[in-house]
Amino acid sequence: MIRQICVGLVLTLLINIETLCLNPPQDVRIVRSNLQWKRPADDDDSVLYSLQYKPGHNTGDEWYSVTSHNGTQLRFQITPEFYGAVFRVRAEQGINVSEWQYSDSVNCANANFCVPLLKLSVKPEMVLVTMAHMDESLEKEDGEHVEFNLSYWKVNNGGYLKPESVITKSKNEPIFQLESGQKYCFQVQYLLYEKPYGNVSNQICAIIPETPETIKSRHLLFSIFASFLVTAMCGVCIFLLFKHHKKAKQLLQPLRLEIPHHYQEFFRSGEFPLQACPSGSSQSLRSYDMITVIECSNLKQKGQEEEQETTIST
Numbered sequence: 190m191i192r193q194i195c196v197g198l199v200l201t202l203l204i205n206i207e208t209l210c211l212n213p214p215q216d217v218r219i220v221r222s223n224l225q226w227k228r229p230a231d232d233d234d235s236v237l238y239s240l241q242y243k244p245g246h247n248t249g250d251e252w253y254s255v256t257s258h259n260g261t262q263l264r265f266q267i268t269p270e271f272y273g274a275v276f277r278v279r280a281e282q283g284i285n286v287s288e289w290q291y292s293d294s295v296n297c298a299n300a301n302f303c304v305p306l307l308k309l310s311v312k313p314e315m316v317l318v319t320m321a322h323m324d325e326s327l328e329k330e331d332g333e334h335v336e337f338n339l340s341y342w343k344v345n346n347g348g349y350l351k352p353e354s355v356i357t358k359s360k361n362e363p364i365f366q367l368e369s370g371q372k373y374c375f376q377v378q379y380l381l382y383e384k385p386y387g388n389v390s391n392q393i394c395a396i397i398p399e400t401p402e403t404i405k406s407r408h409l410l411f412s413i414f415a416s417f418l419v420t421a422m423c424g425v426c427i428f429l430l431f432k433h434h435k436k437a438k439q440l441l442q443p444l445r446l447e448i449p450h451h452y453q454e455f456f457r458s459g460e461f462p463l464q465a466c467p468s469g470s471s472q473s474l475r476s477y478d479m480i481t482v483i484e485c486s487n488l489k490q491k492g493q494e495e496e497q498e499t500t501i502s503t
């Protein structure tokens with residue numbers, strides 16, 4: 190019983206604690222990178238403004254207080270982490286509050302920190318730069334007046350060379366005539382009505398590959414050089430040999446083998462099993478005999494045949 194009364198009391202307290210009797214802030218909108226609003230006509234300076242936001246990816250009804258904001262200021266600087274979020278503001282004075290007033294969600298057209306998304310596809314001696322919008326709001330609002338300021342430069346031994354800029358409306362921009370084997374860096378910024386808008390993108394760097402033809406010709410050059418080098422070295426060697434052939438002869442002579450004395454004795458004493466070596470002399474003789482035998486019989490046969498022929502003819 191007591192608990193129920195308590196709960197009821199707390200509930201009425203909660204409902205009564207905030208009375209919606211203040212006028213809400215006026216004209217809540219995002220201009221460049223600021224959320225701003227106006228005081229209602231009949232308000233005094235002691236009114237505070239409370240600010241909350243709902244992140245862009247959040248589909249529920251959860252709102253978070255913007256911690257840095259509880260004050261009499263009529264603006265709030267939106268930082269890039271609030272991209273896509275929706276804000277709401279209300280006036281507060283003690284227990285009296287106003288209704289919430291909502292802003293549009295933060296997009297590129299109303300916040301000045303967007304960067305085009307940059308992607309490189311690297312090919313021999315060229316790069317195809319692809320740029321995309323973070324959202325379509327800029328194109329929708331400013332259409333023709335949205336451009337990309339694409340800059341790129343060669344990185345040479347850790348130093349930078351002067352950047353080159355390409356201003357384009359196209360989302361696919363090919364950059365030709367880049368040096369093979371060199372590192373190039375790219376970055377991009379929006380131009381709105383020919384003036385820089387939003388932040389500069391991060392740099393993306395790439396090493397430009399060589400064309401198959403240059404690789405082939407380099408290999409060819411290398412093999413020509415290598416064969417030239419080999420020929421030249423051979424020529425030098427032959428020349429040196431020719432010029433100093435006596436010395437070379439001496440050098441190339443086999444070393445005179447000095448057989449130690451006890452080895453010589455060992456060989457002479459006949460203990461070295463020379464007889465164990467198979468002597469093919471008898472075998473070869475035998476085979477030779479066979480051949481002679483065959484030859485003889487052949488000859489005999491031939492002779493007989495010839496004799497027979499002569500007897501037939503006669």
Ligand SMILES: *[C@@H]1O[C@H](CO)[C@@H](O)[C@H](O)[C@H]1NC(C)=O
Nearest residue numbers: 238239240254258259260281
């Ligand atoms: C800021 O405003 C909220 C109301 O949204 C209030 O609950 C909170 O106490 C205030 N914070 C400060 C520091 O005044």
Ligand SMILES: *[C@@H]1O[C@H](CO)[C@@H](O)[C@H](O)[C@H]1NC(C)=O
Nearest residue numbers: 208210211282283284285286
């Ligand atoms: C809140 O509003 C009521 C009536 O509108 C007023 O009487 C009261 O003084 C207000 N409280 C504060 C703290 O301003």
Ligand SMILES: *[C@@H]1O[C@H](CO)[C@@H](O)[C@H](O)[C@H]1NC(C)=O
Nearest residue numbers: 338339340352354383384385
């Ligand atoms: C484009 O970017 C380059 C490098 O950041 C800069 O020097 C140049 O002034 C920019 N061009 C325009 C029209 O803003």
Ligand SMILES: *[C@@H]1O[C@H](CO)[C@@H](O)[C@H](O)[C@H]1NC(C)=O
Nearest residue numbers: 269270301302303387388389
């Ligand atoms: C965008 O540029 C502003 C200054 O113009 C800088 O303060 C801010 O940190 C930059 N934001 C990002 C995400 O680079």
